[in-house]
Amino acid sequence: MKLYGHPMSTCTRKVLTTLAEKGHEAEFVLVDLMKGETKQPANLARQPFGQVPTLEDDGFVLYESRAIIRYLDEKLSGPKLTPSEIREHARMEQWISVETSDFTPPAMTIILNNLFGRMQGKTPDADAVSKAREKVGATLDVLDAALATKDFLAGGQFSLADICYMPYIEYLFAAESGDLVTKRAHAGAWWKRISERPSWKKATGK
Amino acid sequence: MKLYGHPMSTCTRKVLTTLAEKGHEAEFVLVDLMKGETKQPANLARQPFGQVPTLEDDGFVLYESRAIIRYLDEKLSGPKLTPSEIREHARMEQWISVETSDFTPPAMTIILNNLFGRMQGKTPDADAVSKAREKVGATLDVLDAALATKDFLAGGQFSLADICYMPYIEYLFAAESGDLVTKRAHAGAWWKRISERPSWKKATGK
Numbered sequence: 475m476k477l478y479g480h481p482m483s484t485c486t487r488k489v490l491t492t493l494a495e496k497g498h499e500a501e502f503v504l505v506d507l508m509k510g511e512t513k514q515p516a517n518l519a520r521q522p523f524g525q526v527p528t529l530e531d532d533g534f535v536l537y538e539s540r541a542i543i544r545y546l547d548e549k550l551s552g553p554k555l556t557p558s559e560i561r562e563h564a565r566m567e568q569w570i571s572v573e574t575s576d577f578t579p580p581a582m583t584i585i586l587n588n589l590f591g592r593m594q595g596k597t598p599d600a601d602a603v604s605k606a607r608e609k610v611g612a613t614l615d616v617l618d619a620a621l622a623t624k625d626f627l628a629g630g631q632f633s634l635a636d637i638c639y640m641p642y643i644e645y646l647f648a649a650e651s652g653d654l655v656t657k658r659a660h661a662g663a664w665w666k667r668i669s670e671r672p673s674w675k676k677a678t679g680k
Numbered sequence: 681m682k683l684y685g686h687p688m689s690t691c692t693r694k695v696l697t698t699l700a701e702k703g704h705e706a707e708f709v710l711v712d713l714m715k716g717e718t719k720q721p722a723n724l725a726r727q728p729f730g731q732v733p734t735l736e737d738d739g740f741v742l743y744e745s746r747a748i749i750r751y752l753d754e755k756l757s758g759p760k761l762t763p764s765e766i767r768e769h770a771r772m773e774q775w776i777s778v779e780t781s782d783f784t785p786p787a788m789t790i791i792l793n794n795l796f797g798r799m800q801g802k803t804p805d806a807d808a809v810s811k812a813r814e815k816v817g818a819t820l821d822v823l824d825a826a827l828a829t830k831d832f833l834a835g836g837q838f839s840l841a842d843i844c845y846m847p848y849i850e851y852l853f854a855a856e857s858g859d860l861v862t863k864r865a866h867a868g869a870w871w872k873r874i875s876e877r878p879s880w881k882k883a884t885g886k
Binding site: 522523534536537538539540541542544545548549560561563564565567568570571572574575576579612613615616619 | 728729740742743744745746747748750751754755766767769770771773774776777778780781782785819821822825
């Protein structure tokens with residue numbers, strides 16, 4: 475298997491964490507975001523939206539991180555990251571949908587303004603950041619309530635749903651917004667629990 | 681089973697289509713969007729984001745349409761809407777991710793401006809619509825290429841991925857943007873193929 479990606483990319487990190495949880499490795503092929511390689515013909519041929527990551531498995535080319543991690547979990551040996559119980563499985567899917575639709579868009583607004591924008595010398599749009607912080611906070615309120623009675627989003631078992639939130643939360647801390655997580659007791663404890671996993675440390679080079 | 685929703689809601693329609701494909705019905709409980717009932721305590725108790733739909737199945741409360749349709753497909757008898765072959769399954773997930781992240785946000789910008797906004801007497805934001813049409817067109821180019829060699833998004837079999845696009849495409853036609861679909865030969869033929877299914881006619885009251 476080959477994984478085309480970038481080690482700083484949030485979506486690449488979901489795949490790297492999943493591989494580490496499963497105890498597998500893929501050959502890593504760097505697509506250099508900083509040099510604009512995602513938009514060059516070689517990457518566009520495998521990922522028509524000009525993004526990373528893409529997985530190549532014996533001729534099968536798959537993109538979209540949330541599809542790749544489900545595929546890896548189904549295909550590879552190692553601990554299952556999808557609950558076998560139907561209601562816990564459904565709950566995992568619910569939280570992945572919330573992540574994609576409600577959590578990540580405003581989280582990325584914060585991250586692009588306060589972290590990556592600043593790295594490029596841009597002044598953050600304070601109003602956009604403020605509104606995005608409210609939205610992220612509202613979603614974290616819902617997660618916090620759900621996590622009051624269980625260790626992980628799907629239930630008692632670490633799953634793909636937890637993995638989906640991790641790269642964005644990591645960057646929220648670097649974007650002066652880790653308080654949104656830590657000031658919510660259950661969400662804060664959950665983040666501590668999942669970010670201490672060896673898979674996450676491996677995926678993020680810690 | 682009870683389905684809390686609204687017959688005009690895109691996400692409710694995904695669930696109704698899935699139920700019809702499986703040959704099942706749920707008791708339909710109207711949450712009246714027009715009267716703001718999604719934001720009232722009764723709905724917030726089951727859906728903390730104040731949206732529809734929510735499924736209630738013998739005490740199990742589940743929201744997020746893309747989670748509900750996967751749950752129904754796993755639980756109910758009837759034709760499978762998820763391919764059993766691992767690569768086709770992965771492809772289904774890829775297209776659902778593209779729908780959620782790339783297709784639906786700009787499609788909803790067009791729909792909110794040209795359809796629902798107009799119904800409320802608002803003037804569409806022509807610049808926002810124009811940019812959104814470009815984004816929807818770019819995603820449809822990718823779908824069109826994929827559909828050149830197969831009848832449905834996941835492969836030879838109608839799946840949850842097709843269902844996820846249907847409510848938004850239906851409203852694009854009512855929002856003066858059906859041309860984005862029909863002018864692309866393979867995407868246009870696919871839309872004709874899937875929108876003629878009895879399940880879709882039932883879900884949309886045709």
